[in-house]
Amino acid sequence: MHAIVVTEPGGPDALRYRRMPDPVPGPGEVLVRTRAIGVNYRDVYVRRGEYPAELPVPGLEGAGEVVAAGEGAEVAVGDRVAWGYGRAGYAELVAVPADQCVPVPDGIDWQVAGGALLQGMTAHYLLESVYRPTPEDAVLIHAGAGGMGQLLVQWAAARGARVITTVSTDEKEKLAREAGAWQVLRYGDDLAEHVRELTGGEGVSAVYDGVGAATFEASLASLRPRGTLALFGSASGRVPPFDLQRLAELGSLLVTRPVLPHFLRTRAEVRWRADEVFGAIADNTLRIRFGGTYALSEAAQAHRAIESRATTGSLVLLPD
Numbered sequence: 001m002h003a004i005v006v007t008e009p010g011g012p013d014a015l016r017y018r019r020m021p022d023p024v025p026g027p028g029e030v031l032v033r034t035r036a037i038g039v040n041y042r043d044v045y046v047r048r049g050e051y052p053a054e055l056p057v058p059g060l061e062g063a064g065e066v067v068a069a070g071e072g073a074e075v076a077v078g079d080r081v082a083w084g085y086g087r088a089g090y091a092e093l094v095a096v097p098a099d100q101c102v103p104v105p106d107g108i109d110w111q112v113a114g115g116a117l118l119q120g121m122t123a124h125y126l127l128e129s130v131y132r133p134t135p136e137d138a139v140l141i142h143a144g145a146g147g148m149g150q151l152l153v154q155w156a157a158a159r160g161a162r163v164i165t166t167v168s169t170d171e172k173e174k175l176a177r178e179a180g181a182w183q184v185l186r187y188g189d190d191l192a193e194h195v196r197e198l199t200g201g202e203g204v205s206a207v208y209d210g211v212g213a214a215t216f217e218a219s220l221a222s223l224r225p226r227g228t229l230a231l232f233g234s235a236s237g238r239v240p241p242f243d244l245q246r247l248a249e250l251g252s253l254l255v256t257r258p259v260l261p262h263f264l265r266t267r268a269e270v271r272w273r274a275d276e277v278f279g280a281i282a283d284n285t286l287r288i289r290f291g292g293t294y295a296l297s298e299a300a301q302a303h304r305a306i307e308s309r310a311t312t313g314s315l316v317l318l319p320d
């Protein structure tokens, strides 16, 4: 089979298209011929060597047809399956833990199946299990035109919350508004001040921050007393070490640094989140907007695009 391989961590050119031996599914795994593979910001951190354990083949998300099932696997040969947290994903064949695979419902095409679950299930746990916004709440969601951002904005707005979001350009502002944002702001020193003005001085109930170093201080300063900061990513770099005493001074704030696998701990949890994502796509609560599709061999181009900050929406690799 062909796969994208990283032998030395580095820039996008570290992603090389190579022939590799076909993976062999172990107990509880299934072998899947991929039809669409999601590209996520997390894959950039992996390629750079910031999550070294998963190489040589990066990627976690995809969809395809089961071609072989190991002992104990729940799914059968021929099933259409998708996963948001598998492994070794940038490849024509992938051995995926069967307990992470969910059936792809009729009406969901390969591109959506392969590119929606990782971000969709992340949006689900952030809005369902970290802080659940209601119509009483104003919330701040950073990078509202990005892959995660558009999903969070749509879903939080559908729950009736007033969504304030940040973007870097006019084009992105338009997309964030289309997704349902109530107010769209630019990043900058006076961001928290604007958030306070918009909330009558109170601040927001929760901030969903996947930008990290560049926004962390403004995120804290935008919260109401006992507000929640869900720091779920670091697209601009990691947040430096932090004195917990400041949380008391800022208003008994809650800060968490969640990651998807801790919210997919049981088979029931995987099915619940994936079914709700596919259900929200089917009833148009979530519209998946693709920021680009690339051949598997063009993975480096996809990484360049996402890192250049130019993309708006999910990116997908399509094997030949």
Ligand code: NDP
Pocket (backbone or CB within 6 Å): 039, 040, 041, 042, 118, 119, 122, 143, 144, 145, 146, 147, 148, 149, 166, 167, 168, 169, 172, 210, 211, 214, 232, 233, 234, 235, 236, 237, 258, 259, 260, 261, 306, 307, 308, 309, 310, 311, 312, 313
């Ligand atoms: P995006 O499509 O959102 O791309 C990142 C966006 O961040 C950019 O488009 C840009 O939007 C904004 N940004 C702000 N500052 C920078 C910077 N210095 N460099 C690059 N981008 C910047 O990516 P994803 O939707 O794939 O991921 C968003 C975040 O969510 C990432 O941090 C990712 O790691 C995280 N994530 C976390 C998960 C978890 O479970 N914890 C799971 C999935 C994703 P703009 O130009 O408008 O500012």
